[in-house]
Amino acid sequence: MSDTALSESATAVPSTPSTAPTIVARGVTKSYGKTRALRGVDLRLEHGEILGLVGHNGAGKSTLMRMLAGIEQPDDGAVDARERRAGAAWNADSAAASGVRMVYQELALCDDLTVAENAALSDPRPTGLWGWRGRAEQRIGTALDTVFPGHGISVLRRTGELAMAERQMVEIARALCTDALSMLILDEPTESLGVDATAQLYAHLRTLTRRGVSVLLISHRMQEVLANSDRIAVMKDGTVVETFAAAATSESELLVAMGGEVRAAGADVTAPRAADLTAERGAIVATVRAASGISFEARAGELIGLAGLAGQGQEQLLNKLWGAGALSRGVTVPRRRAYVPGDRQTSGILPLWSVAENLTISAMRGISRLGIINGRAKRELAAEWIGALKVRGDAATPITALSGGNQQKVLVARAFAADAQMVLLDDPFRGVDVATKNELYALMKAEAAAGRCIVWYSTENSEMAHCDRVYVFRANRLVSELSGESNTEERIIADSFDENTGDQR
Amino acid sequence: MTTTIQASARPGLAGRARVSAVHGFPALLSLVALVVIFGISVVNQPGILSVSGLTLMLMSAVPLVFAAQAQMLIMSVGDIDLGIGALIGLVTVIAATLLAESPLLGWGLLVAIVGVYALLGLIVQKRGVPSIIITLGMSFVWIGLGLQILPTPGGATPDWLTAIGRWRPDSVPAPLVFIVVATLIGWYLARQSRIGSRMRALGSSAPTLQKAGWSLAGTRVTAYVLAAVLIVVSGLLLASQTRSGDINSASNFTLMTIAAVILGGGTFSGGRALPIGATLGAVTLGLITVLLSLMSLSSSLQSAAQGIIVLAVLAGRIITERFTR
Known part of the structure; x- marks a missing residue:
């Protein structure tokens, strides 16, 4: 079991007992077109802690997470990682090299590939020309067994054949298939997991932090965040408004900080x-x-x-x-009849269209005459609903520039506008x-x-x-x-x- | 760690076989069709149950199998190559003219074809041009070049190529050897190698591949280059059988290779690659021609018969999938 991910990361990280913060964001801003996703975020992730990140949809959690993982570059401000070499830019490559891994909310698995092949795709460690497959099976299998004992997932199956909860387990386990894990970013990891698997996941996160891994946990489930984080950062309107010690706060306090009712x-x-x-x-x-x-x-x-x-x-x-x-x-x-699908990514939004076009596609009967769409009626209808549901962004914004929650609002508005x-x-x-x-x-x-x-x-x-x-x-x-x-x-x-x-x- | 790690995280042979059977299931009906066609042929002409009989019967399938593996690679990244037939014709033309007269120029042209395919992959990825448009356009270029080099069918292939076509071992039918080799190459490239899994990942979900830190352009270009090499091999083998060049000799390959991949369980949307299925599909389509001539049916019915068999297999697959669910 010497070449497994989990034992490797166990030996690799504590060898340097550096306790400097794993990653620090200073004054990070980011805009997508007219939408300002982040307006000056300061965040510090300590060595070996679980930091909960909560906030409403559109508060900028996902964007901040992509910055920290180096996938996107801030417009202004800086991201400083402990593992970053001096002078090197913090991008996806250097982040991956310094052991930053991410678990995506919209699962990043290829449906047509097997569990082992999916794991090998994101595993940066070199493997030989021959035998890589066996090694990948071994690694992902061990990771699954360690985090989710009794998971019952065959690593040979295509991920498209797996149930949602099983895919979520694979997504989490494959993030652990790496050398020297230093930071793990989890975006809504328990949304599809059962009670047992959720408990197993949090238990494993604790064993990871004991080895010095820092965990950023993004979740809407306040109880889980409260029970499993060391500190909790609250985001609102593109900034971190407050940071609480998890032991000294409550769900209602967090909700108030988030501006929620x-x-x-x-x-x-x-x-x-x-x-x-x-x-x-x-x-x-x-x-x-x-x-x-x-x-x-x-x-x-x-x-x-x-x-x-x-x-x-x-x-x-x-x-x-x-x-x-x-x-x-x-x-x-x-x-x-009108229908609002649950999986907005695959069967909801029309990604190339604007908010107004997405909103009014089902309402064509009301705003067209003899098959010709009345442009003004369309714009008015869209503006009414955008105002009523407080969708962030105007009618001409591309739908993909909106956050997930705002996209969902548009989908619901689409059904009711018809x-x-x-x-x-x-x-x-x-x-x-x-x-x-x-x-x-x-x-x-x-x-x-x-x-x-x-x-x-x-x-x-x-x-x-x-x-x-x-x-x-x-x-x-x-x-x-x-x-x-x-x-x-x-x-x-x-x-x-x-x-x-x-x-x- | 509080949990005990099971001794073997890897599944055993039985589990492996079961999963392979499930994943390879779409190719099964193609196998059934192949066995049926072969059975009818044997009943009509028992003479084919010999080494020389099988050689004659399978010979026409050899270039088609290589071409089908190439098409399978392109389709696994979610693209379709509509220029494959014209390009194979061009390769036969080059093989029958320049390769014999000035080998350096001939080989240079063949390498250039591979380079053009790399460029095609790059354009498809970077500029977002649909592959069917760009390969259809290229097919006219290939035909034009072929007609320029050799306006009428003819020429002569170099001796070494003719020798490959003449190779007739006594113990096994030579075409069977080529077919097995083609399948093994396809199987290694698409299913066993790391680049193969990246190619299928590209066809399955490109954003995922990108998130994992791989170059989409690099993956697509690799797929196109590997396919181009297989296409060149297919053209050389066709030339070795006909011993001459003809730009139109493989014009029906384009749609036959696509049909072979689909028969073998592939999909238009990409992400899947079943090399054994593609080979079974290609051999099935190749044998239909032989069967029809054995039954002394008009060869003009050939396309119709191929179409009916493709439809029957696809319909059968949908029905059986419904039952197994």
């Missing part, structure tokens, strides 16, 4: 225009008959939640509602910050009150409190229907598991 709902959003809807409130607009269990029914003016453990059939129901046509049996749906009777949301708020979520919840409620029917799948049970009715899924069936008093998080969790055996099916 602690209350669950309350952001006031007024829908730009009353939807022109034909169905009356309370009329049944969609049904899905089920052979067993409860049948799905949706009325106009309702906000319906789909809950349960991930992958129990919620997405299939949304697909049925979205893809239903004249030939589908047992499904009735309104003619005009004159659809039924809006389907496929877990659209993964990795979206609290303030944005509150705005979007308020929007959804306002739109439902205006007579639309909204069907919303979410993996976060606490969000279901906003719904008028909730269907709980288990093993591809609807097992319960909750509303009013019975719609509680405890009840959803109880119904998500089999009451008889207590097992997840």
Whole structure:
């Protein structure tokens, strides 16, 4: 086991007991077009610490992370790394050479390559012409076994065949396949991980810091950051506004520093225009008959939640509602529907288009006559929604210049801007910050009150409190229907598991 | 470390075989089609079950297999080469004229072709020109050059090349040796080497490859250069069989190689490379011609028959994939 990543990094790093800060950012600024992502960031990452980095979407976390990893250069200011040789620029190559590794939120794996090949791609260590494959299998296998014992992932499988949680494990493990790891940057590493794997990951981060590795942990999960960091830096509007010692702060204090609201709902959003809807409130607009269990029914003016453990059939129901046509049996749906996909990168945004074009693509019926789009109506519609949802950036901004949370706002606005009777949301708020979520919840409620029917799948049970009715899924069936008093998080969790055996099916 | 590391992090042989079977599954139907066609041919003409019979039957597939491996490399980075047939024709022309008359100039031209391919890869990567446009454009250049050098089919290949074409061992059919060699080269380049995994990574997800610190341009240029070398070899082997040069001798190779890669489990979107599948696809398509002449069907039906078999295999794959899921 002498050539494994983890034992190598164990021996390589503490040999120089330097305790200078691993990396220091001073007055770093960065702009993308008109959007100012960073406006003078000061951040210091000490030797052997876990620094939590929290902030709303668009606060500049991802940009700062790319600066620290040397992938992008600051417009102004400087990034000083302990490992950097004097006179050398801090870029992707020198960062990689000094043991900086990054775990991306949008997983950076090639679906068509095997787990071992993916690991070899990002492993900077030289390997021979022959036998590199075996060595790569050995290294990634050992890394997986060390961090996630009992992971059950075959290193020969293509990563495209793996489940989301397994891919996340591979992404984390392969960052550890390196010599002399000095800094590990984790961007939302536990978003798709289960409870056990999350605990395993944090346990391993502690063994890494004991060897002197510095960890930058970016997460929206306040409890995890509080429980596992040494210090927590809070970002807001492109600067680090405050740094707390994790032991001496609380979730509400962090939320206040981030500028977020602690209350669950309350952001006031007024829908730009009353939807022109034909169905009356309370009329049944969609049904899905089920052979067993409860049948799905949706009325106009309702906000319906789909809950349960991930992958129990919620997405299939949304697909049925979205893809239903004249030939589908047992499904009735309104003619005009809109859909908000969960994975904005692959099936959401049109990356070459501007914000306005992305926003109005579904609303063409309303703003065109005889197939010709009315340019002014389009711009007005886009401006209304950008104002209502406080999207950062104007209508002409390229969509890719926006942060992830703002892109998600545009996608939600796209669905509501269309004159659809039924809006389907496929877990659209993964990795979206609290303030944005509150705005979007308020929007959804306002739109439902205006007579639309909204069907919303979410993996976060606490969000279901906003719904008028909730269907709980288990093993591809609807097992319960909750509303009013019975719609509680405890009840959803109880119904998500089999009451008889207590097992997840 | 509190956790115990398992003795073997690497999977065993059984796991390896199972995963290979799953990954190679798309090529299986191509194998079925090949066996069926071969079976029908044997029933019609039992004489082919001999070394000389197999040699005659497989001979036409040899250049096609090399060309299919080249196309597979290009398709693995997500591109398509529409100039492959014209270029093979040009190589036969060069082989039958300049390579015999002034070897230095001939070899220089062949090396220049490889250089042009490197340039094509660079342009596709840096300027974002779609590969089908640039290779289609180049195919006209190749045809023009070929007609300039040798307006009508003819010429004579150098002796050493003719000797390769004449090589007939008694124990094994010579074409089978070439086909196996081509497959091994393709397998090493695309699946076994590090550059091969980078090429597939480029076709699968270019941003990921870039994040991992590799040059996208370098990877694409390498893929094009390796493909160009295989194309030149394919052209030389075709010339060694015909012993003459003809710019139009391989014009149907372009679409046949693409069909072979797809039959063998490749995808248009890139990221996949199945060398054994590509070989099976190419041999299947090559054998259809032989089978039709054995059944004394009109050769004008050849293209139609090839198309029907490609469609049948692809439809069969979709159906079986649905059942196995």
